[in-house]
Amino acid sequence: MVFVRLAGCGMLGNRIALLQVSSLNNNNKIDTPQPLNRVEAMADWRPAGAGFLLVAIAGLLLTCLMIWQATEDYRLLRLQHQIHVEESVWLTAGQMALNLEVKSAALSQLLDRLYAESPEAALHAAGALVPGLRNLSLVTPETPYSSSSSPTWMPSARGFSLSGQPYAMDSDPLSGSLLWLVNSASEGRAWILEVDDRDISGLVSAHPAQGYIWLLEDAGHARVLARQQGDQLVYLDNKAMTAQERDQVVVSAPVSGSLWQVRGLVEPDYYVQQLGQVIRFKALLVIGFVLVLLSVALILARLRNSNRDLLARTQQSFRAVEDTERRYQDVFQGVGIALCQLNLAGLRDRLIQEGITSQQSLDAWLERYPAQHSELLECVTVVDANQITLDLLVLDSMQGLERMLHRSDRIRPDTARYKLILAVLERQPRLEMETPLRSSTGAARYVWVIMRLPERVEDYHAVTMSISDITSRRRVELSMVERERFWAGVVKAVPDVVFIKDMRRQKFVYSNRSLAQMLGYADDDPAVQAEDYRDRLLHPDDVESMLINRNLQQVLPDDKVQESRVRWRHRDGSWHWFSLRVKVLSRLPNGRVRQLIGVIRDITVQSASNEQLKTSEQRYRLLAENISDVIWSTDPGFRLNYISPSVKPLLGYDPEELIRRGFTDIVAGDEYHQFMGQVLKYLAPLVGDPVEAQRLQKDGFYREITFDCITAEGRKCPTELRLSLMWGAQREFLGLLGIARDITEQRRTENRLRMAATVFENTTGAILVTDPAGYVVQVNENFSQITGYSAEEILDETPRLLESNVHDERFYPGILRTLREQGRWEGEIWQRRKDGEQFPAWAGITAVHDNEGDLVSYVCFFVDISERKASEARIESLAYYDSLTGLANRTLFQDRLRTALQLAEKRDEWVAVLFLDLDRFKPINDTLGHAAGDAMLKEVARRLRECVRDSDTVARMGGDEFTMLLPGLVDREAALNSGIHVAEKILAALAPAFTLQEREFFISASIGLALYPQDGVEVSSLLKNADTAMYHAKAAGKDTFQFYQADMNARALERLSLEGDLRRALQDDALTLHYQPQFDCASRRLTGAEALLRWQHPVHGAISPAVFIPMAEEIGLVGILGEWVLDRACRQMAEWRDAGHHLPRLAINLSARQFTEGRLADQVGTIMARYAINPATIELELTESVLLQDVEETMQTLAALKALGVEIAVDDFGTGYSSLNYLKDFPIDTLKIDRSFIQAMHAGNRDSRLAKAIVALGRSLQLRVIAEGVETLEQLGLLVGFGCDEVQGFLLGHPIPAETFLSDHLLPRS
Secondary structure: OHHHHHHHHHHHHHHHHHHHHHHHHHOOOOOOOOOOOHHHHHHHHHHHHHHHHHHHHHHHHHHHHHHHHHHHHHHHHHHHHHHHHHHHHHHHHHHHHHHHHHHHHHHHHHHHHHOOOOHHHHHHHHHHHOOOEEEEEEEOOOOOOOOOOOOOOHHHHHHHHHHOOOEEEEEEOOOOEEEEEEEOOOOOOEEEEEEEHHHHHHOOOOOOOOOEEEEEEEOOOOEEEEEEEOOEEEOOOOOOOOHHHHHHEEEEEEOOOEOEEEEEEEOOOHHHHHHHHHHHHHHHHHHHHHHHHHHHHHHHHHHHHHHHHHHHHHHHHHHHHHHHHHHHHHHHHHOOOEEEEEEOHHHHHHHHHOOOOOHHHHHHHHHHOHHHHHHHHOOOEEEEEOHHHHHHOOOOOHHHHHHHHOOOOOOOOOOHHHHHHHHHHHOOOEEEEEEEEEOOOOOEEEEEEEEEOOOOHHHHHOEEEEEEEOHHHHHHHHHHHHHHHHHHHHHHHOOOEEEEEEOOOOEEEEEOOOHHHHOOOOOOOHHHOOOOHHHHOEOHHHHHHHHHHHHHHOOOOOOOOEEEEEEEEOOOOOEEEEEEEEEEEEEOOOOOEEEEEEEEEEOHHHHHHHHHHHHHHHHHHHHHHHOOOEEEEEOOOOOEEEEOOOHHHHHOOOHHHHHHHOOHHHEEOOHHHHHHHHHHHHHHHHHHOHHHHHHHHHHOOEEEEEEEEEOOOOOEEEEEEEEEEEEOOOOOEEEEEEEEEEOOHHHHHHHHHHHHHHHHHHOOOEEEEEOOOOOEEEEOHHHHHHHOOOHHHHOOOOHHHHEOOOOOOOHHHHHHHHHHHHOEEEEEEEEEOOOOOEEEEEEEEEEEEOOOOOEEEEEEEEEEOHHHHHHHHHHHHHHHEOOOOOOEOHHHHHHHHHHHHHHHHHHOOEEEEEEEEEEOHHHHHHHHOHHHHHHHHHHHHHHHHOOOOOOOEEEEEEOOEEEEEEEEEOOHHHHHHHHHHHHHHHHHHHOOOEEEOOEEEOOEEEEEEEEEOOOOOOHHHHHHHHHHHHHHHHHOOOOEEEEOOOOHHHHHHHHHHHHHHHHHHHHOOOEEEEEEEEEEOOOOOEEEEEEEEEEEEOOOEEEOHHHHHHHHHHOOOHHHHHHHHHHHHHHHHHHHHHOOOOOOOEEEEOOHHHHHOOOHHHHHHHHHHHHOOOHHHEEEEEEHHHHOOOHHHHHHHHHHHHHHOOEEEEEEEOOOOOOHHHHHHOOOOEEEEOHHHHHOOOOOOHHHHHHHHHHHHHHHOOOEEEEEOOOOHHHHHHHHHHOOOEEEOOOOOOOEOHHHHHHHHHOOOO
């Protein structure tokens, strides 16, 4: 029935497809099928109900089958598992017996051969074969036996000697030892080996077991020696088997030579779990089968309903297709852009047919077959095109578009047709291009073509292409390009420098010409190679104003132009004036200036002309305004237009008033009027005639007259008038110039002379006047005050009395040459006082000439600038030198290093850079104070100066870091030798003691060296690499030097990463404490433990404390780390105490930082109070060096700790500043002998005697003595003989986690 229904569905689908095709081709309509009636629906559900019944019956039968099969599977699984357990247990027992037999034979031969020669050698050899060996004893028939005094193994040995077996195993539950009895080859002798019961792991290997475990039981003592858990052996401290475990035993196997039994135990619920898994699998299988049958029935029912609804929706689908086609045509024709559809399938097939698979093969084909180019494009046909496409190309039909596409000219690369073929070849998803086209009328147009190629090749028969007319935009772009070229040419033709400056990077991003060229420098001139050559060539007086302007440019408004005038040094040495105009070009989004545009113009000639014109104008104006003569002038029409202000004091009239009134009312008599009438009558016709005016100008015109003027007070003033003519630059007549002078002017002249003399004597500077021959004729009082020479001493002498020896022999002739050429000299000069002191002065010398141009005298004006120079020196010292040591600071060192690198690059030389850091300086600075530290730094600076050449540079970079620069080294060999030589001199110079506060202290240095160009070519890289090498020198043990190597940075980065990981580990509480037991030396009784810090790195694994503890000291974490250790150790002590486990004593190490911070006692007291710890159970360990840093403070801290009740131990005794005095004075309870003495200790050697002496010293002072680092039985035996109190080391116990320490040492053994 199911297959009949499927066939019906297929026929219905075929019918629908035929109807759809008919609708598309003939536009026929299909009536909507009517819904089925109720009878037909009920008929349809009858087969479905029968189908569900068959599914239920099949599921029930399958369930019964699965139950029977699960029962059989469980029975078979249990039988196979029990057989496997039995085989495994017997195999384990056999393996243990075989191992015992082999090792016993080896031990018998080994001990028989070595024991007679050396018992110790025999013990060591046996220990190598049996790692857990505790003791070795020889039993002979002569060995006495007493039940009360004999060892615990004696009964076992007696029984073994009677048995005659080669070996036997027994155990001593009280001591936790195994007794391994090995028969000797000698008659009646046997060896008794006391072995740690955990050594069973060496006899058998544990493998993971499934569903069972095995355990090893000592049947003679009814205790379990070990049991298997996973792939490990677990020791149960001699516990007996429980009744439940004995019920689980399915098989037992004896171990020959012993009373041991290997017993196999099946896990309690193992078989039940296996049965559950079988039942679950079978149940899931039944449920899945039933669900599949139900799903098939439901799917068939749904398909029947879907087929019935499909006919109803067919007609709606036909209408939707018609609507979609109509909308497509509307969009295609009315979209507003040119669209066409191309059939590219033929082109694709042709490319494949020709074997064209890549752009290279396409280019080769086009080159080989030029005649077939048109055939290739004939494969492209136009499927459709809208009217806009035809209008754009002025075409009547799509055939015209195909003709344009199929034109016969050759296809060239980078053309539109080539790109179309390449897009089809490479199956590009999108093709966009700009191309020129010619319409059918020949008009050229630029179009933008966009084509989306379908992903499937089968869809290439209809590919849509859009065409946009961009002719107008293209013309605008070409116009903009031409305009840009035009303005670029205009900017380049401008003789000034036009630039654009990026304010964020302080870089010039554009400049039409170079400032260096305007200054006469070539592009390759070294003077302009540096980026800051503009600042270097700037006049010193303009540096400050330039810096101010640069700061103002940061806040320059958009509508303001900043103008300034600066001077730059020309290549010929002269200073050229430049006008600098700057305006904001653009801003950042935050409003700050982004770019500036500016113009630099050479105004040297203009400035000189303006200065001359301004000087002349100022001179004449000052002359007109300050002399007593009245100067007046007229315009070309002889009308008054200027009267000098001197008329006011002379006559009492305002110049403006006289210009308005004229001279008629202030002149007495007719002489002046007649004189002026004759002059005007004579000049009027001449100045209007060019020829006569030229002659008049050539011959000159001067007239004089004397007359009386009436002053404003009504008195007469005799006046002398001189007339002349004024002419312009174009020889035009400008007017009359008159000079009126009071004939009583001599008195006023004398007054002016007296005034000048007063100024001469009271000016702030020194004035010296010489005759043309150079002899002094006059000086003022300030000259005597500055130089110390009186006027009588300097008169008739030459200024050579003031010459100093600072300047070279060419300096003074240069001044005279400048005076002869320019008439003036100004500059800085060093002079000498009468007492011989030399001083700087700013001087100006002017050559005075008379009207005929003859030299009259020299006038020298100078001021003492000693204070200004001293201020400048102080400023420079503060800016470039370290105020404490007087060495160069970081800024000056980097500047000198940069200069040295530039010179080395030009001269092909090498440069060495040394980076030095003082060792052990910080403890001295922290302990003695900053004053002592500063004194030491000054002495270090003095010693460092003595280690280098005068041409080298020593600088203090900050703190206790110094750098040195060794320039001018000819090659690499010289650089290496110089670096080694200087580094060795520095280490030797720092070796002697430094005396601070009447005590001697010693420091050393770690030095890193980097060489140019080997280790870097820039200042920053050389300093960084030298610093890296210095840190490696510190890591190598300090007081040494290291040359930089390429892999140092990687190690430095690794160290930095490790430092960060240590900080995170401390924050995340990822550190742990391990505990190493301490035992009484004689009884082996547990007396305490030492808490040791451990770090398990997630990547690098276990990190040694010798690595991360010094690292913590360097980065300042050791104090926090010490407090963390103290807190965690006390917390663990409290947890053990609360759980009922007693640990007699716990030793905790303290760092030097904790001890010197001054709050150790409060810290210890707070933590012990927090966990209610008995102070007598806490022992704090300190090294000798910590105790002796500050004896007085140490005594106070130790007294505070002892007041709390804790014990004090001296760790690593014998390796530091061992002193009997501090053993006597300090409240010490324990001495710990350093492991270096113990590990090197053998019978009779020097180290053993030292250890014996330390033990005797401690016992005589009533101190507890602990030896750490005990790893061999020989060392333990020697310490027992010395009378040492306690021991600690790997022989007796490794540092272990708290849980392991609890189970191994604190929990009672069963």
